[in-house]
Structure formats: C-alpha cells, structure tokens
Amino acid sequence: MKKQLVAVLAISLLATGSAFANKKATDTTPEEDLKVYRDYFMKKFPGVPLNEFQNGVYAIDKVSRDSWEAIEEFPPYEPMIEEGEEMWNKPFANGKTYSSCFPDGPAQRKNYPRWDAKRKMVVTLPMMVNECREKNGEKPLKWAKGPITRILSYMAYESRGQKTHVVIPKGDADALAAYNDGKSFYFARRGQLNFSCASCHVESAGQHIRTDILSPALGQTTGWPVYRSKWGELGTLHRRFKGCNKQVRAKPFKPQHRQYRNLEYFLTHMSNGIEYNGPSARK
Amino acid sequence: MRSSAIITTAAACVITLAGTFGGMSMATAGASSSVDFGKKTAFNRKKGNCLACHAIAGGVSPGDIGPPLVAMKARFPDRNKLRAQIWDATANNPNSRMIPFGRHKVLSEKEIDAVVDFLYTL
Numbered sequence: 182m183k184k185q186l187v188a189v190l191a192i193s194l195l196a197t198g199s200a201f202a203n204k205k206a207t208d209t210t211p212e213e214d215l216k217v218y219r220d221y222f223m224k225k226f227p228g229v230p231l232n233e234f235q236n237g238v239y240a241i242d243k244v245s246r247d248s249w250e251a252i253e254e255f256p257p258y259e260p261m262i263e264e265g266e267e268m269w270n271k272p273f274a275n276g277k278t279y280s281s282c283f284p285d286g287p288a289q290r291k292n293y294p295r296w297d298a299k300r301k302m303v304v305t306l307p308m309m310v311n312e313c314r315e316k317n318g319e320k321p322l323k324w325a326k327g328p329i330t331r332i333l334s335y336m337a338y339e340s341r342g343q344k345t346h347v348v349i350p351k352g353d354a355d356a357l358a359a360y361n362d363g364k365s366f367y368f369a370r371r372g373q374l375n376f377s378c379a380s381c382h383v384e385s386a387g388q389h390i391r392t393d394i395l396s397p398a399l400g401q402t403t404g405w406p407v408y409r410s411k412w413g414e415l416g417t418l419h420r421r422f423k424g425c426n427k428q429v430r431a432k433p434f435k436p437q438h439r440q441y442r443n444l445e446y447f448l449t450h451m452s453n454g455i456e457y458n459g460p461s462a463r464k
Numbered sequence: 465m466r467s468s469a470i471i472t473t474a475a476a477c478v479i480t481l482a483g484t485f486g487g488m489s490m491a492t493a494g495a496s497s498s499v500d501f502g503k504k505t506a507f508n509r510k511k512g513n514c515l516a517c518h519a520i521a522g523g524v525s526p527g528d529i530g531p532p533l534v535a536m537k538a539r540f541p542d543r544n545k546l547r548a549q550i551w552d553a554t555a556n557n558p559n560s561r562m563i564p565f566g567r568h569k570v571l572s573e574k575e576i577d578a579v580v581d582f583l584y585t586l
Contacts, residue, residue, distance in 0.1 A: 373568050375554070380561045389527040391516045 206361040206368075211349045211450060214364070218383075218451050222399040225386065234400030235458045241387050242394050249462065258334055258408040258460040261415055265335025268328070273317040279332070282313035290340030290457040294347060294446045296356040303359050303442040307333060307417060324436035325423070330406040330415035330460075337406065337459030345403060345457065347450040363447025366440060367398075372431030381425075393464075402449040404461035415460065418445060495581060502582030505575045512571060512579055517562070521586055529561060536583045547580050 209217070222234065226241050239246040269279050269287055283289055293306040310332055311321035322329040349360045367378045379398070381390065386397040405418045419436035422444060426433040434440045506512040507523055515523040519532035526532075540546035548555065551566030565571040571579070 373570055374563045375568055376561070376563075384561060385529050388529050390529060391513075391527045392525045393527075 206364040211357075211360055215451065215453060218399060221383070222386070222397045226397065232455055234397060234452070235403040235455050236461075237396040237401060237404065237463065238394050240400065241397065245394065245464070249464075252462050256408070256460075257462055258406075258415060261331050261334045261408075262338045262460065263335075265331040265333070265338075268332045269335055273314070273319050275317050277317050279310070279313055282309070282316065286339070287336045288339040288343065289336055290459070291343035291346055294442065294449055296348065296350055296353065296359065296446070298350065298353060298356070301355050302439070303446045305437065305442055305445060306336065307419075308437055308442075310336075324417060325420040326412070326414060326416050330417060333406050333417065334415060334460040337457065340457050341459070343457045345449060345452045345455050347446065347453055349446075349450065359443045360447055360450065362440075363443035363445070366444050367447060372426070372429030374429040376429040378425065398448065398451060400452050400455050402445070402452050403455055403457050404459045404463075406460050408460060408462045410462075410464055498578045498581045499585055500582075502575075502578035502580070505571065506579050506582055511575065512565065514579075533583060533586055536586045540583075543580065543584075546583060547576060550576050550579060 219231070223229070223231065229240050233240040236246075236249075239249045272278050280286065289306060289309070293309065294303050296302075297304045307324060307329060310329065311324075314321055322332075350356050370377045370380070381395050382398040382401065385395050388395055402418060406415045407421070408415050417436065419441045422441050423433040423436065503522070504511075506514045506520065509516075514520060514533070515526045517527045517529040519526040519528070521534070536546065540549075549562075550571075552564040553560035553562035554564055554567075563570055566573065566576055
C-alpha cells in the first residue's frame with residue numbers, strides 16, 4: 182500500500198514536470214525510479230515496445246524513421262568500426278594489446294558504467310580504454326571525438342544485443358550518492374535558458390522544439406558512439422551532454438568529469454533491460 | 465540620426481502609455497516600429513526564438529511545446545499579465561518550461577515591451 186502510494190506520487194510529480202526537482206533525489210530508490218520512468222514513457226508512447234526506445238527519436242516518429250532506415254542500410258559509421266578493430270588488434274609499443282586489459286574480449290558494453298567500490302567512483306568504458314593505454318605506456322586519446330570513437334565503435338558493435346544492466350550496489354552509500362547526484366543533475370534547471378534535461382527529454386519528449394523532435398530519456402544511452410550528420414563524424418555520449426548543456430547557455434563540464442560520469446550512471450540505469458545497439462546514426 | 469532618435473523617444477512614450485492603459489489601439493507610427501522590432505525580436509533565434517515552442521502567424525516551422533499564440537488581445541486583456549508571462553513564466557507556473565526572458569536577462573526590458581506590442585497584433 183505504501184509502496185503504491187510512493188509510485189503514484191512520483192508519477193504525478195514526473196507528469197507535472199520539474200516539481201520532481203523540488204523533491205529530493207534521495208526520496209525514491211533506484212528500483213522505484215526505474216519502474217516510474219519506464220511506466221511514464223511506455224504510457225506516453227503506447228505501442229512502442231521497451232527495446233525499441235534504443236532508437237531514440239526514431240522509435241516515436243514515423244517520418245524521420247523512414248529516412249533513418251535508409252541511412253542505416255549503408256551506415257556512415259561502418260568504416261570506423263573497421264578502423265576500431267585494427268586499433269584493437271594492433272600491438273602497443275610494448276607489444277601488448279587492448280586484450281591485456283579486457284581479457285574477455287571487446288564485447289564490454291554491458292559492464293559499463295559501473296560503480297568501482299575501491300576507487301569510490303563511477304567508471305565508464307572510455308575511461309577504461311584510456312587507462313589501458315596509459316598502463317601500457319601509450320598516450321590517452323581525446324575523449325569526445327576522433328580515434329576514441331573508433332575503438333568504442335568496434336567494442337559497441339561487438340557488444341550489440343547485450344542488455345543494459347547498471348547496478349547500484351545495495352548497501353553502498355557512496356554508490357547511491359553518485360546515482361542520486363546524477364539524478365539531481367538531470368532534474369535541475371540550469372543555464373540562462375533555465376532548462377533541466379528533464380524539461381526536454383521527459384516532459385517534452387515527442388514534442389517539437391522548432392523542427393527537432395525531442396527523444397525520450399529512456400533508451401538514450403544504448404546507441405553510442407553516435408554518427409551525427411550535424412557533426413559529420415562520430416561523437417561520444419559525453420560530447421552530447423556538453424552540447425545539450427551549451428544549448429541552454431549553461432557552462433558544460435569536461436567529458437569524463439565526475440558530474441558527467443554520475444549523470445551517465447543515472448541515465449544508463451534508467452535503460453536497464455534495453456539492448457545496446459551502438460554505434461548508430463542520428464540527424 | 466536626429467530623426468531616428470525622435471522615433472525611439474516616440475516609441476518609448478507609446479509603450480509607457482500602452483503599459484498604463486492596457487491593450488489600446490496603437491495605430492501610430494511609433495507603435496508600428498515597435499511592433500516590427502518586437503516581431504524581429506520574437507522570431508530571432510538568438511533572441512526570443514519564440515517559434516521554437518509556439519506557432520505564430522508569419523513564422524515558419526514552429527515547435528509545439530507551448531500553445532499557438534493567437535487572439536492575444538482577447539486572451540490577455542491585461543497587458544501586465546501578458547508581459548509577466550514573458551518576463552518570468554515560472555512566477556505564474558513554477559513548472560513552466562518557458563524561458564524566463566526578463567528574470568534571466570535573455571531579453572532587455574525594451575525588447576520585452578516590443579514583443580508585447582507585437583503579440584497584441586496577433
């Protein structure tokens with residue numbers, strides 16, 4: 182009975198939007214959040230199966246879906262997957278390869294983002310790639326675009342079909358605090374234009390902002406790295422975070438900053454159960 | 465140079481008067497230049513960018529996050545109320561997704577007055 186009440190309350194707060202931000206992030210648990218968010222979007226877009234949300238705006242808009250499907254027949258990111266595979270196989274100067282850090286092979290997507298209890302921080306796949314390089318005496322790659330998106334494309338491609346499975350370890354107060362930090366960030370208004378992430382991707386999902394249709398938050402983390410026509414190249418998830426911060430005239434963080442890692446932890450958890458399908462193409 | 469200064473002063477007078485008397489007829493030269501300036505401000509992507517969210521007559525490919533802006537005089541007989549919606553929509557509705565154009569200084573006071581003049585022509 183009490184559980185039900187909590188859920189109803191949370192839904193009504195979500196429905197009325199940013200009031201959710203007035204509520205403390207600590208008032209609901211990650212499990213409750215998962216159910217509330219998922220129900221909210223499934224109800225908002227009836228007939229769209231859960232896994233379909235991996236396709237962002239193309240899951241909910243027929244017209245843009247048609248041109249996207251045509252693009253995906255000859256995907257612009259295909260050569261980058263091959264370049265990534267070469268990177269994976271090419272030995273570092275010390276003779277080792279990436280597999281010395283990922284003995285299970287390149288299909289690593291399902292393991293990240295992950296709470297690292299020893300380091301008391303969220304670790305992400307791009308971070309692990311660069312730590313692997315540094316451990317082997319190589320320079321780290323730039324975070325947002327370029328070569329890092331090649332290796333990530335290959336790893337994402339090899340991971341296609343794996344299900345999102347982000348764990349907030351029970352009883353670990355620091356892990357929960359990192360999740361809640363990401364959640365607070367998501368619902369807080371910021372920038373001169375005064376938007377929260379949720380203003381656009383929860384409350385206004387499916388609506389037009391000028392000619393752009395706003396994608397639902399659910400499923401937004403599965404398809405990375407993304408080839409955007411606007412970028413004319415591949416970019417990482419944190420590159421997108423920066424872009425969405427900048428367009429509301431807020432000061433963006435650096436990719437892999439703690440704030441963005443916590444945001445990724447929160448946002449990816451929301452998509453638990455949805456399959457990874459990167460790399461992908463977007464407008 | 466001199467004549468444009470006069471027009472600006474005249475426009476400012478009309479705005480003050482309009483502010484006092486609400487949505488009265490503003491068919492004077494000064495007001496219509498303010499209407500033009502308001503329309504430019506409303507449509508400019510770097511300024512009001514109102515079309516991001518509202519359908520407005522004369523504007524192309526609008527968004528649909530907010531309601532179409534039509535019949536403004538009938539729906540907002542009180543000029544102050546209309547101005548307040550633009551200055552800070554969150555004062556009236558804390559959950560509003562509309563940008564607080566005045567409170568966050570996205571638009572100047574003069575620009576907001578002109579946008580209101582323009583809205584009253586819709």
